[in-house]
Amino acid sequence: MHNFLAQSHGTIFDMAMQYAESVGIQRDQVSYLVFALAAFYLVFGGAAAIRTKDTDDDTVWLIYWTCFAVLYLVDFFSEAILSFFPLYYILKACFLVYLYLPQTQGSVMFYETIVDPLVVFLDTNIDKYYYKKNQ
Structure with missing residues (x-):
């Protein structure tokens, strides 16, 4: 799966993984952070259609x-x-x-x-x- 993503997304995926590794963040922690930020934005951000x-x-x-x-x-x-x-x-x-x-x-x-x-x-x-x- 990692090889497929690396091939299909090329340098962007590689750069993101290199940055995460240089900071000391694991790949699953990056995905949790992305999902948490997206959920926060949907509830409180400009996409909060309920408000x-x-x-x-x-x-x-x-x-x-x-x-x-x-x-x-x-x-x-x-x-x-x-x-x-x-x-x-x-x-x-x-x-x-x-x-x-x-x-x-x-x-x-x-x-x-x-x-x-x-x-x-x-x-x-x-x-x-x-x-x-x-x-």
């Missing part, structure tokens, strides 16, 4: 991830059956792109027509069952 002033995009992303979670649950239990259909993975990818694109507002429509009524239905039936059982 936007406009909250409309936050709501849309929360709706998207809720829809994605519902689809993941359905997919988890039915993938063995649905994978026999030839276009299943292509249709799944297209539907996820439809949900993702802001031009289509697919996640908002899917949430309002499918996910929210399903959650309300499950919530009321669970409450009815729970109150019946505890009386």
